[in-house]
Amino acid sequence: MAGERVYGASLAAGRISRAEAEPAACLLELGLLHPDPADTQWLVPTNPGQVVSQLMRGIESELSAVRRRAGLVASMAERFAAPTPGVAAANETLRVLEGRPRINRAIDEATAVCTTEMRAMQPSGIRSERDLSNALPRALHMRSNGVRMLSLYTHVARHGQGLQSYLEQLQGSVEVRTLDEVVERLLIFDRTVAFVPASADRSVALEVRAPAMVEFLVTVFDRFWHLAVPLGNPLPTGGGVDGISRREHVIAALLADGHTDAVIAERLGINVRTCRHHIRRLSEALGCATRAQLGVRIAQAGLDRPPR
Structure with missing residues (x-):
């Protein structure tokens, strides 16, 4: 398929020209390709997990x-x-x-x-x-x-x-x-x-x-x-950033979406105390003293989207 060929080429090269991507306009519609901020005549691939x-x-x-x-x-x-x-x-x-x-x-x-x-x-x-x-x-x-x-x-x-x-x-x-x-x-x-x-x-x-x-x-x-x-398979490990677990990465993404501690705990099936313990570890790993700082560092570290 044209879409698979174009997307594969963009992943291999890191970007692809608009002319080359024209046969697969669906990739732009789905968000799998987006304009390169440095040169809009080029398109760069989006992480499929995002x-x-x-x-x-x-x-x-x-x-x-x-x-x-x-x-x-x-x-x-x-x-x-x-x-x-x-x-x-x-x-x-x-x-x-x-x-x-x-x-x-x-x-x-x-x-x-x-x-x-x-x-x-x-x-x-x-x-x-x-x-x-x-x-x-x-x-x-x-x-x-x-x-x-x-x-x-x-x-x-x-x-x-x-x-x-x-x-x-x-x-x-x-x-x-x-x-x-x-x-x-x-x-x-x-x-x-x-x-x-x-x-x-x-x-x-x-x-x-x-x-x-x-x-x-x-x-x-x-x-x-x-x-x-x-259930019989092992869970994925690691949050993509040193010192941050996968669960803490998930919590970071939910914090970035504006959810409260109570809502996050309910969605993950844990109690609020455990949730706040993970948030403290997340703050320490990112070197944050306040919640406001934590929100900024989460975005800077790329943790504002759930792990793949």
Whole structure:
């Protein structure tokens, strides 16, 4: 393909003329090539990891926007719903589930009829043995039905002994991969129904059955799955700068995006104290005395983008 040839040539030479790159205009559109500040008649290649990172941030923004719109639609639907609470119309495509008992009943119903595949995104770091024990009967039921189960966790979850015991009881019927961070909790059954939180404490959830929306959520999950590390594989190490670990590099990128310590801790599945410990180490490694200095040094060191 012209795009592969042009991009390969630009990587080999460090830059490529606009005339040579003309057959592959898509590289500029995707951000894989950008003008050379010293001479705009030349184009230089962009690190592919940066492009992927930008695309994933765009996907997260789209997902957040979908959730906000879904919440508004669900709120209006509840206001004009039939007077009998909890009764869903046969053609209902979006339902607000309030209270954990009601949420769990809906998930149990989806589990009971699941026949092909289940996708789960678990963002909360190490899952408690109690939560895993509660989830085990559902997983065993799906295993008996031959359901393929895919689960995404943060890297921190690898340190939980409960997860290892849980997987041993399922005898390899669940495929697990991990990432530095994942988005909110997400469950998808058979590409037919999905569940996403609708409140910060997860006491309210949305049951989504609109085919287009469910397929969108499947696409989001699959893109994260493609980037994740299988549980049996070792994690990548190093942050690209001497004295800075990969996790500290991830935290630096999130700080550069303006996130607070609490938000960073939640996204990485760690507690706030651990997060602040990493920030202190990051400040020491970069020789910073203040948060303002830290922001400048993060950008100067090229740590304002997630590691590849």
